[in-house]
Amino acid sequence: MKYTLEDQIVLITGGSQGLGKEFAKKYYNEAENTKIIIVSRSEAKLLDTCNEIRLKAHLRKETIDEGQVQHKLAAPLDVEQRLFYYPCDLSFYESVECLFDVLRDLDLLPTQTLCCAGGSVPKLFRGLSGHELNQGMDINYKTTLNVAHQIALAEQTREHHLIIFSSVTALYPFIGYSQYAPAKAAIKSLVAILRHELTNFRISCVYPGNFESEGFTLEQETKPQITKLIEGPSDAIPCAQACDIIANSLARGNDDVFTDLVGWMIMGMDLGLTIKKSRFVVLQWVFGVLSNILVVPFYMLGCSWYIRKWFRENDGKKAN
Numbered sequence: 001m002k003y004t005l006e007d008q009i010v011l012i013t014g015g016s017q018g019l020g021k022e023f024a025k026k027y028y029n030e031a032e033n034t035k036i037i038i039v040s041r042s043e044a045k046l047l048d049t050c051n052e053i054r055l056k057a058h059l060r061k062e063t064i065d066e067g068q069v070q071h072k073l074a075a076p077l078d079v080e081q082r083l084f085y086y087p088c089d090l091s092f093y094e095s096v097e098c099l100f101d102v103l104r105d106l107d108l109l110p111t112q113t114l115c116c117a118g119g120s121v122p123k124l125f126r127g128l129s130g131h132e133l134n135q136g137m138d139i140n141y142k143t144t145l146n147v148a149h150q151i152a153l154a155e156q157t158r159e160h161h162l163i164i165f166s167s168v169t170a171l172y173p174f175i176g177y178s179q180y181a182p183a184k185a186a187i188k189s190l191v192a193i194l195r196h197e198l199t200n201f202r203i204s205c206v207y208p209g210n211f212e213s214e215g216f217t218l219e220q221e222t223k224p225q226i227t228k229l230i231e232g233p234s235d236a237i238p239c240a241q242a243c244d245i246i247a248n249s250l251a252r253g254n255d256d257v258f259t260d261l262v263g264w265m266i267m268g269m270d271l272g273l274t275i276k277k278s279r280f281v282v283l284q285w286v287f288g289v290l291s292n293i294l295v296v297p298f299y300m301l302g303c304s305w306y307i308r309k310w311f312r313e314n315d316g317k318k319a320n
């Protein structure tokens with residue numbers, strides 16, 4: 001199943017900002033016959049994003065008499081529209097069922113689904129609240145799980161391209177990401193199983209390195225210094241650049257997608273019982289085998305020594 005922007009119905013979760021918004025822009029500006037539905041919790045952000053994308057494309061639609069804006073996903077559908085939004089907290093299964101009931105009623109079941117919704121609160125484990133801990137699983141795992149399940153039920157035979165967003169931290173979890181990395185690792189595990197079961201689906205999993213977004217800016221505020229040091233080799237790239245890298249990689253047929261060299265390296269080191277479909281995969285595998293023997297043991301020893309030193313110097317109990 002080739003990845004193309006044109007002639008699609010694409011559902012983008014987390015489309016109100018960051019990477020999801022960049023993908024909505026890309027589909028809107030680079031394809032003429034593709035309908036885009038962006039979903040997130042905040043109707044205000046979704047509305048702003050729709051208007052901004054239209055304004056930039058000089059196609060801003062004025063509000064209609066009833067006070068409804070033309071691009072909220074509702075009946076009757078304005079078939080002239082290409083960009084819609086639907087506010088929904090995707091961590092609640094029942095809300096996702098309602099979303100898919102609306103899509104089905106409007107004959108807008110997607111041909112591509114991008115599960116971009118996610119976000120992290122990087123803190124030391126003891127510094128997290130119960131709410132933050134549970135939000136981690138809700139926002140990063142349950143939003144993807146619920147949408148993937150509903151699209152799997154909706155599309156029993158037709159081809160569908162499911163594009164799920166994990167993180168390099170799923171392949172290399174480290175200090176400061178306890179609220180986030182386990183959820184992203186769960187996504188990696190789910191992808192491997194769905195690739196066995198959903199035989200009419202193409203399932204791609206993206207493992208981005210750092211990129212600049214509203215979420216990234218926010219997480220920098222709580223991120224422990226040791227976490228910033230460890231992830232230092234993954235410089236944050238512009239969000240639009242990350243979007244282009246991912247789209248080009250998908251178009252080349254890759255299904256395990258990285259956004260930087262560090263991500264390629266770490267994916268190579270993650271051997272395990274899954275066949276990677278990534279760029280330069282043979283070279284990546286050879287690199288992974290050799291580095292697991294020659295580099296990783298020394299890196300991990302050095303890393304744990306450095307973390308212990310950091311705690312000693314920062315009196316770990318209070319350090320954040």
Ligand SMILES: NC(=O)C1=CN([C@@H]2O[C@H](COP(=O)(O)OP(=O)(O)OC[C@H]3O[C@@H](n4cnc5c(N)ncnc54)[C@H](OP(=O)(O)O)[C@@H]3O)[C@@H](O)[C@H]2O)C=CC1
Nearest residue numbers: 014016017018019040041042090117118119210211213215
């Ligand atoms: N930025 C980075 O450095 C990296 C990001 N990633 C991953 O890439 C994806 C995109 O990242 P980024 O652009 O930074 O994300 P942002 O944090 O900028 O945006 C997250 C989006 O998810 C939406 N969202 C959050 N919770 C829910 C929910 N319960 N239901 C529906 N929508 C929700 C938010 O909208 P609203 O608040 O309106 O709900 C927002 O649109 C995420 O999965 C992230 O984990 C991976 C590696 C690195």
Ligand SMILES: CCCCCCCCCCCCCCCC(=O)[C@@H](N)CO
Nearest residue numbers: 120167168209210230231233234295299
């Ligand atoms: C031989 C061993 C070499 C190891 C090099 C180690 C480099 C680690 C880079 C980790 C980058 C993590 C980026 C994803 C962060 C993320 O998902 C958050 N920004 C959430 O938004």
